[in-house]
Amino acid sequence: MSFDPNKIRLHIANDLQERVVVPLTREQAHYLGNVMRRKESESVWLFNGRNGEWRCELLAVGRKGGEALPVEQSASQVDTPPLTLFFAPVKRTPMEFLVQKAVELGVTHLQPVLTERTTNRRMKEERLVSIAIEAAEQSERLDVPVLLPTISFPELLHDLPVDHLLFCDEDDGMNAMADVLSCQDEGGSWGIIIGPEGGFSGAERHALQSDERVIGVGLGPRILRAETAAIAALTIFQSTLGDF
């Protein structure tokens, strides 16, 4: 999709259908009116993850909220192919960055996993959700990934919700991720798991390595931070089996 810096896209919860007025939140009205200086009768593009994207006419932009009128559907709904990022919460700044980049790179589910060495055990979930929504708005996605409730590492392997889990192993001698994926077919659902700053514990690594649903892959000769490994792995997945 080509990029139009003047096009403002916002995510709303309501259904979108032609000529059925939808409300805008106070924050959306503030952003449109005060930050971006949009006026009544100008356009805004809305999406809700179900009804595609609609060009809407601004009917009201006030202090307490606003209203918009869907005029024409500018894109029909396309569902992002499922891809889950399992991640141990890391420090606030890199975690927020990771969530933003994961949304841009087409993740559909974000699953926090508490591991033995996870030091950040209190995530601000509301803040991560708002970062995910903003990233979806800016990246021209038609849906917003779901932030799932945090689970523990044993729960993860007990009820693994994907068919194939890619594990970026820091061991020497792992096969390069792109080479591993080029031998796989696209069948089944995929996930990528990334450990915390200090890596997985020995027991966790052993559990991953001995699970037949888990595929170990390498990400080159340098040591990558947790969030860098996640972004690199998502990129290689999208570039081989995914939608790049």
Next chain:
Amino acid sequence: MSFDPNKIRLHIANDLQERVVVPLTREQAHYLGNVMRRKESESVWLFNGRNGEWRCELLAVGRKGGEALPVEQSASQVDTPPLTLFFAPVKRTPMEFLVQKAVELGVTHLQPVLTERTTNRRMKEERLVSIAIEAAEQSERLDVPVLLPTISFPELLHDLPVDHLLFCDEDDGMNAMADVLSCQDEGGSWGIIIGPEGGFSGAERHALQSDERVIGVGLGPRILRAETAAIAALTIFQSTLGDF
């Protein structure tokens, strides 16, 4: 390389040779002694981009600096294959993040380029250099990428310092980057160019598209922020023609 969280690696300017004492800066001594609680006779690993990595014994860690004695070479020098990232300076936080990630992903040269729509025209170069050094220390690199003096977009194309320049074009219908690179051989030197937040101007895009040294590539169906596009492009390069 497998990751040892207890191994502290630091970059120094001095030559490293067996049993020739080297000085540590005040900041390095503070980090070793006060932050990481290392004491005299414990080990630290030093590299300078020329003499490989050396396990050194701490001789002194004080308020004004320190000293270390190279005991044995733990890795011989390996030069990172040349790869230049040409980037328009973006806002401070994403730019610092980009520099950190580019170092982890194996860039050897960082070349800031002022484009028509570049809004951040004053970079803190010292700060970016210290981020690059820290990222090299943590990623187990044996060298630190060079931050080159800022140039303008016309200067870039006039004196292009690489044989092939990958341009991540936001136009619809670009061929996927991995597909384009799979048809290239590794010969010659490579660079990747990324625009500012608002993208390249029409004239700049035309100049890139009509230059035969420039190869346009696509990065999937979503709109990526400048720093995300850079990280994704570096990952795909390393994963196809590079050292992953």
